[in-house]
Amino acid sequence: MTGGIKVKQLRDIPISVLDLAPIKEGSTAADSFHNTLDLARHAEEWGYKRYWLAEHHNMAGVASSATSLVISHVAAGTHSIRVGSGGIMLSNHAPLMIAEQFGTLESLYPGRIDLGLGRAPGSDQAASRALRRGLGSDGSEFPEQLSELRAYFDPNGAGSRPLGVRAVPGEGLNIPIWLLGSSGFSAQLAGQLGLPFAFASHFAPDYLLPALQLYRSSFKPSAALSKPHVMVGLGATAADTVEEARRLATSQQQQFLNIIRGRTGMLQPPVDSMDGLWSMQEKAILQNKQNYSIAGDPSALQERLLQIVEETDADEFIIASQIFDHSAQLHSYELIAQLFKEN
Template sequence: MNKLQDIPVSVLDLAPIVEGGTAADALRNALDLARHAERWGYRRYWLAEHHNMPGIASSATSVVIGHVAAGTQSIRVGSGGVMLPNHAPLMIAEQFGTLESLFPGRIDLGLGRAPGSDQPASRAIRRGLGSDGSDFPEQLAELRAYFEPGAADSRPSGVRAVPGEGLSVPIWLLGSSGFSARLAGQLGLPFAFASHFAPDYLLPALHLYRSSFRPSAALDKPYVMVGLSAAVADTAEEARRLATSPQQQALSLIRGRPGKLKPPVDSMEELWSPQERALVLGRQQYAVVGDQAAVRERMEQIQEETGADEWIVTSQIYDHSARLRSYEMLAEILIR
């Protein structure tokens, strides 16, 4: 089993829009965090596609990736992920071909098959696409073909992705269930699991991925990235307080009223019912919250359970300076 410091660690940013803040603030903070993460030794900085969410500024994911990549020097930047059923595969190939042309060797393309939105937003996005995610394997095959050199010669339409064709953009499959786990294994692609919101399926999905894995040109053995949420502070009490912001965010989603990221509170007990408390905490089985000693111990436990090859960590912390400090303290545990 690898030591914690032997395992790469990356950042998953939802570009949170906080109460009292704007999307412009969130995007400035994203770049600031990426610059710090690069300096602290994080491997990747991924941004997530969500729509109709007042508290998330990364809906135009490829645009934000370009913003972050242009403001950094070496850290890999990518999507965690692009929800492929929302898009024509050609458009994604062109967008990420453009990004790879601008920032060669630094772009990752993580793909999911969920909508990343509610039903009204899904209908608005997918107008004319006619995709509900069931044809994800076919969309993925089409997308991958656009990157192959000379692929247009064997395609009846003769359509080419320019930029895109002939470029090497690593493709990852993201998932919160077994579907993408099995597909990633069969195709020999790296797999990232969203255990920060679907913890119950983590271990079964990892087993399914590893047991179905077939070596490919991309990978000769399975490679698993495990998603975690984190709040690290000087004291356990302060870390628990910081973690009430994502707890309030999860509570709002359960109630069907998504909003901006709220300030932390001293106690959640007056804000949720016992049933809501159980739902929120159930989704946070793989949240690492505490001081550095407690977080190190919990990370060692999770590594023992999962055998993760890489971590990707999201921290929905209201105060930007506290968020930076949380990632810095986590880097001191996992990287330095």
């Protein structure tokens, strides 16, 4: 206790998995889906609360483009872990279709489905044009689309859905909606609507603390939530030694390096050193981007995680871990789970 206020410990904070369903060099999307389900089953066993999958398009190294289908694949192969989207990029879709898809998922797997929503396209410009053909949206209509989507779930028909249009299945179902973001826009909107908020600090660290402050200061209690609820996204790679964890993390660093260079590709094997792969400028940019990405043994992770708890007062963490070797990825998530149980 400090001044009458309980200081959060790691064991007080639920943890979840964010999976991009990576397609690794030399493998296929089918291999990715097999690994995703295997990881989800282990995550359920180790006590993770949620298993979220992200919508991305036109990326050779990401298999979760048809996000709702992969969510169903994971939910069908597990028993109790919550499964959802981290997130669905609403600007790519008609809100009615998302209401029907997630109404179907909730009907198939009751009490286990989360609907996390993002405003960004999750793709490049060419793919965005292909996805949004006929939708007439550039992402600026997100608040209106969100209002329409929420109205489809409302059994009383409140909100901005078209007259006479219903989501079947979907209407009357209680599917938790989260807003996801990497800036202040969704943070403020989530606060004003009284919705839970998840921040992608694993790739937008500079905006994390301002966004959390904006969310909490603008929060208005709602039927969904009585007080602010924040989930912080972290990149984390755990291994038995710091050296091995740092080596494993080079797969994710190579992925970020490709993004910085404006290209995509399959997840690459780890390397002993990134020297020679990046320029000094790229190294500086990437290291700044990874301020909330941790690689180390359990002791090193614990030290940094406790700092992040103090900085953010997070209610939950969601862990993204892009590790090339599947067995090493499983071991990383197991070590992280043990860390949160024991501290």
